[in-house]
Amino acid sequence: MPQLFDNSCIKSIELSNRAVRSATWTGTGDAKGFVTDFTLDFYGRLAQGGIGLIITGYQYILPNGIQLPFMIGNYDDSQVVGLKKLADTIHAASGKVVGQIVHTGFRANPKLFTVDGDIWAPSEVSDPTVKHPIKVVTKNEILELILAYANAAKRLKQAGFDGVQLHAAHGYGINQFLAPCWNTRGDNYGGSLTNRYRFLGETIEAVRAAIGDDMTLMIKLNGADFVEHGLEIEESLQIGKRLADDGIDAIEISGGSASSGKNLGPVRTKIAHEEDEAYFADMAGHFKDRIKVPIIAVGGFRSPHKIDKILNEGKADYISMSRPFIREPGLLNRWLSGDLSQASCISCNGCFETGLKGKGISCKIDRENMESKH
Ligand SMILES: Cc1cc2nc3c(=O)[nH]c(=O)nc-3n(C[C@H](O)[C@H](O)[C@H](O)COP(=O)(O)O)c2cc1C
Ligand code: SF4
Known part of the structure; x- marks a missing residue:
């Protein structure tokens, strides 16, 4: 039975345990998305924590x-230098590092565009999260997007990353093409699942x-979108089966987006008990049963006991965590040392707050504890 502290491989990447740091925006890039010294400090601390594999925050x-x-960008060759420093x-x-790449589609924020541009989407949508006019992408723009993904992945390779993760979850660009609620195109990129x-x-x-x-080429996919007419x-x-046929090396299963109902998004609160x-x-377990590709389960893992249970039940080959590593970058080493609380x-x-202000994500509880001491 797989255990948290097993050695294993995901294709070419050797992992010293089955814990993955799920992609996490750190809010440490500069206004044009270049890696900063702050980014390197952040990831340097994380890399010392004994995590099997680190997936970077989404790179546009x-x-x-x-x-x-303060998102990290991967849209220009001049960004390779910083990405190499990060790797x-x-x-x-x-540590081992995979770069997550994304186009956020209609969830892009035009206030952050550094050059004039439209907000792209597969089709018009009536989604409460849409606050700006959308431009439905033409066939040429679809080809531009595909080329941009390929170029971003190539930069990660040039920068020495161990792998690439396509962000196809959380209602962003790829997810928008996959889901019937966000893709009502009439051409061969919309309609049937084959087309989507x-x-x-x-x-x-x-x-x-x-x-x-x-x-190694991985993907983060929603097992369900938790919206009407979503996946x-x-x-x-069925998408997982196609991904396996198309040579994807690992699938991370998440769910929901900013459009999902209360506490049905990917980053849920109220995880008080095991x-x-x-x-x-x-949901990850269904993928494990049907798809012969390593499966990573994400979402609310907090205790080694629960992690081993999920691994032993065969619901996932790996587990990934985000918020626990914001508060405790050294969590894996702590567990390895025998403190299994x-x-x-x-x-x-609360960790988003400082990230949005350009100070990098940080634990709110720790900040409050520090303030109360002074
Ligand atoms: C501050 C923050 C930033 C995040 N950024 C990303 C991201 O860049 N890409 C992504 O796929 N998920 C992102 N997520 C979602 C996490 O990867 C993860 O799916 C989710 O937080 C659930 O895992 P957890 O309960 O271990 O935090 C982010 C979550 C947090 C809290
Ligand atoms: S602010 Fe701290 S305790 Fe709250 S979710 Fe973020 S890391 Fe966890």
Whole structure:
């Protein structure tokens, strides 16, 4: 039975345990998305914590793909220098690093665009989160997007990253092509699942050609979107099957988006008890049963006991966490040393606040504790 502290490989990446740091925007880039010394400090600390694999925060692949401030960009070759420093920093601490790449589609924030640009989407949508006019992408713009994914992946390879993760979850660009609620195109990129999958299939083909057969290519996918006419588990499983056929090396299962109902998004609160943990693990289990590709479950993992249970039940090959590592970058080393008490993160989501202000994400509880001491 797999255990948290097993050694294993995801294709070409050797992992010293089955814990992955799920992609997490850190709010440490500069206004144009370049890696800063602050980014390197942040990841340097994280890399010393003993995590099996670190996936970077989402990197935007075109200037009109940015969503949150101080996001790292991967849309220009001049960004390779900073990305290489980032990969080197993690490798220097014996860590492994995969870069997550994204175009956020209609969730892009035009206030953050550094050059004039439209907000791109597969089709018009009536979604309460849409606050700005949308431009439905033409066939040429679809090809531009695919090329941008391939170029971003190639930069990660040039920068020495161990792998690439396509962000196809959380209601962003690729997810918008996959889900019927956000893709009502009448051409061969919309309609049937085959058509809605076409953009992702062509993206994988272009990315694979750019990075070669040896480099690990992963994806983060929603098992369900939790919106009307969004993806549901059966259709997501069919997508998983296509991903396996198209040579994806690992699938991370998440769910929801900013459009989902209360506390049905990917970053849920109120994880007070072990029963509240691992809120997407059952969906991940369906993928494990049906798709012969390593499966990573994300969402609310907080205790080693629950992690081993999910691994032992065969619901996932790996588990990934985000918020626990914001509060405790050294969490894995703590568990490895024998202190198996659960992560001290209380899942309040206060960590976004400082990130939005350009000070990098940080734990609100720790900040408050510090203030009360002074
Ligand atoms: C501050 C913050 C930033 C995040 N940024 C990303 C991101 O860049 N890409 C992504 O796929 N998910 C992102 N997520 C979601 C996490 O990867 C993860 O799916 C979610 O937080 C659930 O895991 P957790 O309960 O261990 O935090 C972010 C979450 C947080 C809290
Ligand atoms: S602010 Fe701290 S306790 Fe709250 S979710 Fe973020 S890391 Fe966890």
